[in-house]
Structure formats: structure tokens, C-alpha cells
Amino acid sequence: MPASTPVYLDNAASTALIPAAAEAMAVAWSQPGNASSLHGSGRRARRILEESRESIARDLGARPSEVIMTSGGTESDNLAVKGIYAARHREDPRRRKVIISAIEHHAVLDPAQWLADEADAELVVLPVDDRGQVRVDALRDVLEADADTVALISVMWVNNEVGSCQPVTDVAALGAQHGVPVHSDAISAAGHVPVDFAASGLAAMSVAGHKFGGPQGSGALLLRRDVNCVPLLHGGGHERDLRSGTQDVPAAAGMAAALRAAVEHLDEHRSHVTRLRDRLVDVVTAVGGSRVNGALGAGGDAAPGIAHVSFDGCEGDSLLMLLDAKGIECSTGSACTAGVAAASHVLLAMGFDTATARGSLRFSLAPDNDDDDVNAVAEVIGEVVERARAAGVLSGAGARTGGGR
CATH class of the missing domain: 3.90.1150.10 (Aspartate Aminotransferase, domain 1)
Structure with missing residues (x-):
């Protein structure tokens, strides 16, 4: 039975959804307010949003200005992969290669393939070993052969299917050595293993709230200030002009509360x-x-x-x-x-x-x-x-x- x-x-x-996240969202929902409005209710919403941003940054080893609020992991991955590629390719048309691992989530695989099909990109897929961990030596070979043609590297932090942790800091160090920004899908890592954005050396990192007790539909892209990125959405110029649209303040509050609890414990x-x-x-x-x-x-x-x-x-x-x-x-x-x-x-x-x-x-x-x-x-x-x-x-x-x- x-x-x-x-x-x-x-x-x-x-x-x-953990109780602390539900409570934070209830508080944010208790009064109306658009975080871009200048009156009292708008300023209240803005305060909740920015306090949530600061909390997320603190728990992930980032600066508040590096936290771009999104609707979840898929949007964060798409913004990083498509946006950084577009910026780099526009600056130097020789930079056409997008390097990813063979075990990426489809939220990275599919935008990378879209770039190859629609935006003149050349997709390079790194092999993994039988443990499901990316072959860093293969990445080194690609970069040493012709780093000037590489726009972006994306290697996930933890594989969502088999749970294998990836050598993200080694990948980021190789990218930095050759002047190539590295993004990591950390959606299965944040809240589960220690994650420090600054210490990792990454240029960009994606997280999603519903993977660690937050609400579905909440996420963030952590993006260093010195990394250029073309927005996918155009409108009011919210979130550093990289993610236009009225911010979901309750979702941000819930994600921040859940991440705080996950990191504390x-x-x-x-x-x-x-x-x-x-x-x-x-x-x-x-x-x-x-x-x-x-x-x-x-x-x-x-x-x-x-x-x-x-x-x-x-x-x-x-x-x-x-x-x-x-x-x-x-x-x-x-x-x-x-x-x-x-x-x-x-x-x-x-x-x-x-x-x-x-x-x-x-x-x-x-x-x-x-x-x-x-x-x-x-x-x-x-x-x-x-x-x-x-x-x-x-x-x-x-x-x-x-x-x-």
C-alpha cells in the first residue's frame, strides 16, 4: 500500500518552501508597492528588495551590485551565456567559441546551441570522465591552442543529475589566465555546498531559490562589474539595465530568507x-x-x-x-x-x-x-x-x- x-x-x-521564506514573502505581500516608485510604498518595496540583494550577496560571497535578480535559473543561465557572448563577439568578432561541458543542464546547453545555430558561434563541448567531472586538461588544450577566439566558458558547479562537483576554481583560473570570462551554473550548489563567488574567480554565476527552500520563480545572476553583458530584455532599465521589468519583491525576499537559513545551517x-x-x-x-x-x-x-x-x-x-x-x-x-x-x-x-x-x-x-x-x-x-x-x-x-x- x-x-x-x-x-x-x-x-x-x-x-x-521553508517557513522563514513564506514569512518573508507574506511581509512583502502585505502592502502594495513597486520598487521603482518614489512614494512611501515604493520606497518600502525598494528597501525590502535591496536588503534581500545584500543578504544574497553576503551569503554567496559577492557584492550587492553584482546580484542581478531574475525569474530563476533558466533566465540566469540564458542571460549569462547569450549576453556575455554577444558582448564579447561585438567587441571582437574573432571571439566565436563558446566552451561548455558535456554534462551541462539544458538551460546552458540549449542557449549555447542556439548561439551556434543563430549567432555565428562555434560550440566546443568538453568531455567528462566516468565520474561525471569535466576534463580540465581538455579545456587547457583548447585555450592554449587559440584563446583569442573564445568568447565564454560555462561549467556547472554541481551536476544536477549525478551530483558530481566540478573543478570550478581550476576552470576559472584557466579562464583568467587566458582572458576568458567563466560562468558557472551553481543552481545545484548554492545552499548545499560552500559557495563563494569572489573566491571562485568566476565572472558570472547562476542560482535559483527553489533549490534551497525558496520560492519557484526566484533566481539571480551574479555578474562581476567588469564583465560586459548584453541584456535579453529591454524596457525600464532595471537591474543594472540588464534585466528590465518590475522586480518581484516577495520572491526576492523569500529567496534571500531561504538562502540565509541554508547557509547558516x-x-x-x-x-x-x-x-x-x-x-x-x-x-x-x-x-x-x-x-x-x-x-x-x-x-x-x-x-x-x-x-x-x-x-x-x-x-x-x-x-x-x-x-x-x-x-x-x-x-x-x-x-x-x-x-x-x-x-x-x-x-x-x-x-x-x-x-x-x-x-x-x-x-x-x-x-x-x-x-x-x-x-x-x-x-x-x-x-x-x-x-x-x-x-x-x-x-x-x-x-x-x-x-x-
């Missing part, structure tokens, strides 16, 4: 979530024909809350629906590609065969998960995998050798 309350293990897709939360993750890994890998993927499985540097597991002879979608019927909610990868019957580009880039890539699940935990949640998985995972394998045999999948934010 399914649990009366679902066991939610899809926090990499979206976390629950980071060590405590990481310890708790890591312990649960390790228990969960033990539970699911007790099933025969399973393996843990990414840096976690290889003993490398992995984010605390993500456990990515492949099951031989299974379809991920079958596993997902069978678990859902038992009251366990997880995912087969990025929520942004949910429902798409295709193997994960992340796993394929890591060297997985298509069958194994399609037979994988991502479990992602948050501080509000507990041992009872892991116990619930333990009670059903063996039966679920057995049924999924039986379904695969009946459909002909059993002849195969193997088992996307």
Missing part, C-alpha cells in the same frame, strides 16, 4: 543529509545488479543530497512509476526533461551505454528528510526492481545488457 503521505525524494527538482544540514544519503545508497545497492554513479560511486567529490543509481535490466520510467505507486517520489534525472523518452545526455557523456542510462534513478534528499523516508524505500525497493525487470523481459528489454535540474 502507498504511504498516506508521499516520501518526497526529488529535492534536486524542487524543495519545499550548512554544516549541520550537510552532515544530516550525507548520513541519510549513505544509508539510502546502502539500501538500494543491496539489490543485485545495481550501481552508484558519479563521483559518489567513485569516491570523488560529490554533493551531499544526490544519489544516482542504475539497475540492470530495468527501464527508469518503470521504476519511477512503480515507486510512485508505493508512495516514493524520485526521478529519472533532470525534471526539465521529464517525460522525454531518451537516455540522459549526462550519463552518455560519462560513457554509459544507452540501456544503462535509461535504467537509472536519481534520489535527492533535503534537510527535512529523515530515517523513516529511507526505511520506506528499503521496504519496497526489492519488489519494485523485481517487477521492473519482469516487465522488461516481457517487453523484450531483458535481452539488453544494461539496465535531464
Whole structure:
């Protein structure tokens, strides 16, 4: 029988709104006011917005003037990738290369591909190793060969599917050495691992509030003042003239409150979530024909809350629906590609065969998960995998050798 309350293990897709964020948003919603208006209500809204900006900057190691409020991670990534490319290519038409890793979220992959298709860009995709970590030596080779033609480098901080942490500071240092700005999609990192924008050496960094207990529809692009960027939206010149549009003050307040709580309790939360993750890994890998993927499985540097597991002879979608019927909610990868019957580009880039890539699940935990949640998985995972394998045999999948934010 399914649990009366679902066991939610899809926090990499979206976390629950924490009470502090809801309270901050309620305060901002309690009175009308446009942050650009000059009267009292406008000044009140502006004060909340700027205090939120200052709080976000403090918690991410940035200056307040470097925090550009957006509607979320996808907008932040698009503004960075398209905007910095446009500025650099306009300054020097030779700068046509956009370098990204093979495991980027589609919010980076797709705008980069759009630039290649529509804006004269040349896309360079860096390989990753079998742990899902970018090959820095490959980046070095590209830059040493012809750095003058590179407009932008974008490498994520933490991979959203397998949880592998990337060598962002090494990438940023290489970019600085060759005069190339580096952007990082830190959407799966902020609030989960230590993040310091200034210390990282990055030129730009994207975050999203709903990944760490804030509201959906909130986000920010951190952009150094010395980095030129062409806006995607034109209008009233809000947010350093880079993101026109009336600012969503309640969303900014909620995101700031959630980030403050996440950073204040980071060590405590990481310890708790890591312990649960390790228990969960033990539970699911007790099933025969399973393996843990990414840096976690290889003993490398992995984010605390993500456990990515492949099951031989299974379809991920079958596993997902069978678990859902038992009251366990997880995912087969990025929520942004949910429902798409295709193997994960992340796993394929890591060297997985298509069958194994399609037979994988991502479990992602948050501080509000507990041992009872892991116990619930333990009670059903063996039966679920057995049924999924039986379904695969009946459909002909059993002849195969193997088992996307």
C-alpha cells in the first residue's frame, strides 16, 4: 500500500518552501508597492528588495551590485551565456567559441546551441570522465591552442543529475589566465555546498531559490562589474539595465530568507543529509545488479543530497512509476526533461551505454528528510526492481545488457 503521505525524494527538482521564506514573502505581500516608485510604498518595496540583494550577496560571497535578480535559473543561465557572448563577439568578432561541458543542464546547453545555430558561434563541448567531472586538461588544450577566439566558458558547479562537483576554481583560473570570462551554473550548489563567488574567480554565476527552500520563480545572476553583458530584455532599465521589468519583491525576499537559513545551517544540514544519503545508497545497492554513479560511486567529490543509481535490466520510467505507486517520489534525472523518452545526455557523456542510462534513478534528499523516508524505500525497493525487470523481459528489454535540474 502507498504511504498516506508521499516520501518526497526529488529535492534536486524542487524543495519545499521553508517557513522563514513564506514569512518573508507574506511581509512583502502585505502592502502594495513597486520598487521603482518614489512614494512611501515604493520606497518600502525598494528597501525590502535591496536588503534581500545584500543578504544574497553576503551569503554567496559577492557584492550587492553584482546580484542581478531574475525569474530563476533558466533566465540566469540564458542571460549569462547569450549576453556575455554577444558582448564579447561585438567587441571582437574573432571571439566565436563558446566552451561548455558535456554534462551541462539544458538551460546552458540549449542557449549555447542556439548561439551556434543563430549567432555565428562555434560550440566546443568538453568531455567528462566516468565520474561525471569535466576534463580540465581538455579545456587547457583548447585555450592554449587559440584563446583569442573564445568568447565564454560555462561549467556547472554541481551536476544536477549525478551530483558530481566540478573543478570550478581550476576552470576559472584557466579562464583568467587566458582572458576568458567563466560562468558557472551553481543552481545545484548554492545552499548545499560552500559557495563563494569572489573566491571562485568566476565572472558570472547562476542560482535559483527553489533549490534551497525558496520560492519557484526566484533566481539571480551574479555578474562581476567588469564583465560586459548584453541584456535579453529591454524596457525600464532595471537591474543594472540588464534585466528590465518590475522586480518581484516577495520572491526576492523569500529567496534571500531561504538562502540565509541554508547557509547558516550548512554544516549541520550537510552532515544530516550525507548520513541519510549513505544509508539510502546502502539500501538500494543491496539489490543485485545495481550501481552508484558519479563521483559518489567513485569516491570523488560529490554533493551531499544526490544519489544516482542504475539497475540492470530495468527501464527508469518503470521504476519511477512503480515507486510512485508505493508512495516514493524520485526521478529519472533532470525534471526539465521529464517525460522525454531518451537516455540522459549526462550519463552518455560519462560513457554509459544507452540501456544503462535509461535504467537509472536519481534520489535527492533535503534537510527535512529523515530515517523513516529511507526505511520506506528499503521496504519496497526489492519488489519494485523485481517487477521492473519482469516487465522488461516481457517487453523484450531483458535481452539488453544494461539496465535531464
